[in-house]
Amino acid sequence: MLTKIIRKSTRKKRCQSTEILSQGPSGIPMSLSKKLEDNRQAILTIFPKADDLVIRELTIGTQDPVQAFAVMIFGLFNEDSVNENLIKPLLSLYDNQRSGSPLKIIKDSILTVSSVQEVQTIDDAVTGILSGDTALFIDGADSILIASIRGWEARGVEEPETESVVRGPREGFVESLGTNISLIRRKIKNPNLMVEKVTVGKQTKTSLCILHIHGIANDEIVQEVKDRIGRIETDSVLESGYIESFIEDAPYSLFPTIGNSEKPDIVCAKLLEGRIAILTDGTPFVLTVPYLFVEAFQNSEDYYSRPYLATFIRWLRWLSFFISTFVPALYVAITTYHQELLPTSLLISIASANEGSPFPTIVEALLMQIAYEILREAGLRLPKAVGQAVSIVGALVIGEAAVSAGLVGAPMVVVVALTGISSFVVPALTDVTTIARFALLILSSFAGLYGVMLGFAGFVIHQLSLRSFGVPYMSPLVPLSGAGLTDVIIRKPWWAMTSRPPVLSRNTTRQANSLTPRPPEDPGTLNKT
């Protein structure tokens, strides 16, 4: 009974905060009035206390002057451009000898601004003002002019720290949606690149753009993406991670079913394979959908270098993933339950190293793994000056001292170090490997190799049941698709990649079949010496 009353009262308060912005004190949305003074009062009421709001009164024209005022928010508009292209033409070029209403003359002939719109309600004008546009209210007009002259301080295009490459472009996305779209447009010059804008978030009114290439991407998946984004009704969207958590297929799963990237060349490559990209204003991380498990092992650098090393590095990535997930659990299982599986000499050295250690292996393993995670997380937040010294302290002093003090065995330190280093080879799956590693450690402490294998089977069953927007998560491994496997197990050279992954796109022909590069029949014709 009591909880019901509390819930009712908080519900009313919650509703009030999400009502539309432009409501007067009586709660009725304000409509545009023909009298300028009413409009100014309306603006001052909608913004109860906004000291950064700039209202510039204008008297336009010399014969029968027209009153007007421009509203903008300081810091969001480009001052020079507003002065040159909005205020200067209004004050000097207005000529009421032209035909039409003042608003029409101003919009069509006076304002030297590339993007001018007319809106009918104060609500829309306020939305525009808050986004950085300049709103022009004219006395006696029945609509408001919105001039898009935005300008604010933003980060420049630079190499992203998390995805640095040796060979390849070093551009990274920035926080501004327009710049990000331009980075993609410069790479894909196809009019079929569809850009659809959506606004989500009641308080933040964040703009999203959904990009896909019509004719390559699967239309049903595009529709599904739009439906899911349309269903989002939340207060704020500050990062693409918010969108990701609202539209993902398996919210309770450990595995990510939506990919993200900070680099335009990666996103463009995915768009060209038939995926859909979701750009969010305010963050450089772009979501790509659908996302398959094997994509975590593919890196853009593979595609810019020759296939042999790229294939080898790919195998190394798979190996590192398995090492970082299974080695601690296998070590604990074998040294605790199945010592007979080790070769004799290895068994003797491990046994002697573990001789003085007071804890059972599983406790040692858990302690060292937790210590490693603490070190890693702290290393992310350390100021750069202190970072080097502290990491040396961590590695040498703690590891070395712990071993000589007899707290942990030396093989354990080797296992933890190997695990830690391997976990960075596949950065997209770091959270998966960390959680899976702990789960498998605990299972192995209960039931040895039996527990590890059953845990592995359990994880595999879970992964096999996932779908990312309709596409099975483990394709092209299961269901086996030969054409898809050539990009997973090996890295086929570009002249041989004649088709797109059939699981993502119905338009699978990418290029002709006979593009193998070869020298001319008679090489002497090129080198006439």
Place this chain on the structure above:
Amino acid sequence: MLENAKITPRQFIFVLVISRIVIAITFFPVFAGPPGNQDVWISEVLSLPVHLLLTVPFYLLWKRFPKQSLFEYTQTILGRTGKAVTLLYVLYFIHELSIFLYEWCAFLTTAIMPETPVLFILLFLFPFCAYAVLKGIEVISRFAEFIAPLVFGGILVIFLLLAKDMDFKIFTPVMEKSMISILAGAFVMGLRTSEIVVLAILLPHLQLNSKKTKLVLLSGYSLIALFWLITTISVLATLGIEFSKTLQFAYFSAVRLVNIGDFIERIESIHLSIWILSGYLRIILYFYCILIGLSQIVGIKDYKPLVLATLTILLPVSLSYQSNISDLNEFLSYTIVSWVNLIFIVVIPSILLAVAFFRKLGETNA
């Protein structure tokens, strides 16, 4: 069929083949029946036509009712009494599953974890089984496709690694006993295949025409025969006949013998991992069949509420099978189990087929 799942032909083949191979790499039961000597490999090759012959009743039933699994067409054909037949088959599956759980626990407690009580092994297994079964048959068949390269590759690698220890003279004299004895052995080996009944339940999910289905079945059985042949050769040629007959886990002991240059040794962990994964597949497959049958009898559309109840039944049943091993071994000797399997694989489906024929039920292609 209960779910709307679709199994690709490759997944279907792998499901059957892997759940059959796991028997070969556990107990190696080839000596349980005739001919009982080095000619077992001929029996295994001949078990391919025997398998095909034994599948005929279920295949014809499938052709009549292409969209219904075994549990559904018993009811279509026999009406309410069909539920009794369904119950018989469910009991048969529980029986088969309990026998395999006995083999599972026996192997684990003998080979790798001697101090673990059987109850713990089963209780630890059940949550994973429940989770896999709750995901449905599509995920189970994808799991089979996933582990197939590991299992097949593992068996082939072990065969190659044992090659230097093999003595092929063990197979002479060929055809020491008469052909009749060898044929009888082929029949006995074919009759042990309870996967034929599982097939009857999975066929409607395959959704292929009859010509392709025949091809799928043929390739499945050939793979089974091939891998049984490989394991038999691995064991017989390495260990000899007497040891193969008397050792409890012949294949495991053969794997232990691998020693290449003192470097590649103790590879039983490979055998162990592929054995656990394939045994797990067999367990979840049979568990799924039990659940489908039970949900058919009870009359509910979704088998998910029955999982916990079935596990509760399975635990004491499988433990009771393990309490009396000599009785179990006597049952598993070829005389008794052949007749039991004959009833379920040939007799009952033939009766169903006859009734369907006379009552003119199901699709008959002109």
